[in-house]
Amino acid sequence: MNIPAPSRRILSPALLIAGVCLLSGCIETVGPDGVPATILDARMVTQRGAITFVKGWDVGRRVAAERRQPALVFFTAHWCTYCRKMEGTTFTDPAVAHLATQFVCVLVDADEEPAVCQRLQLSGYPTLEMFSPTGTSLGRLTGWQGAPALAQSLQAALQRHALLEQPLRR
Numbered sequence: 001m002n003i004p005a006p007s008r009r010i011l012s013p014a015l016l017i018a019g020v021c022l023l024s025g026c027i028e029t030v031g032p033d034g035v036p037a038t039i040l041d042a043r044m045v046t047q048r049g050a051i052t053f054v055k056g057w058d059v060g061r062r063v064a065a066e067r068r069q070p071a072l073v074f075f076t077a078h079w080c081t082y083c084r085k086m087e088g089t090t091f092t093d094p095a096v097a098h099l100a101t102q103f104v105c106v107l108v109d110a111d112e113e114p115a116v117c118q119r120l121q122l123s124g125y126p127t128l129e130m131f132s133p134t135g136t137s138l139g140r141l142t143g144w145q146g147a148p149a150l151a152q153s154l155q156a157a158l159q160r161h162a163l164l165e166q167p168l169r170r
Contacts, residue, residue, distance in 0.1 A: 038063050038066055048091050051091045052105065056112075061135070063106075064131070070102070070130055070132055071106050071133070072103035072157075073129045074105065076126050079111075080110075082125070099154040102154075103130070124142050128145065129141075
């Protein structure tokens, strides 16, 4: 008796990664060329108010560059009272949460990444800085920010990003 061998399908790496992501509950990041890039699992993201943040400077900046999106970096510390206040008020505002979806939001804990905070010469917490995908600063805010002020700053950063992304006119 001759039993046919089961057909073997070879899955592309992109399909294999996507399947694993669906099973493990992670978020897939697709690069500009459509190929999966940095894969974020649940341990690599955190929720603050209504905003989802990528944890860590290096991963967050890499994801922003891969997606070609600006980054909104929230520099915080567990002991920072005003950081917690922003998370509970400003980051729950619908307008701020909506604008934040146009950024790769990155959380940098000053106690876990002090060298990054020193290199960027932060003067206090909370600090929010918006960066282009290539690392150009689009604006920095230090201290507690209310929702209207943060929303206005996010809109201005998006406008600066759009200007940077325009091809040079000759």
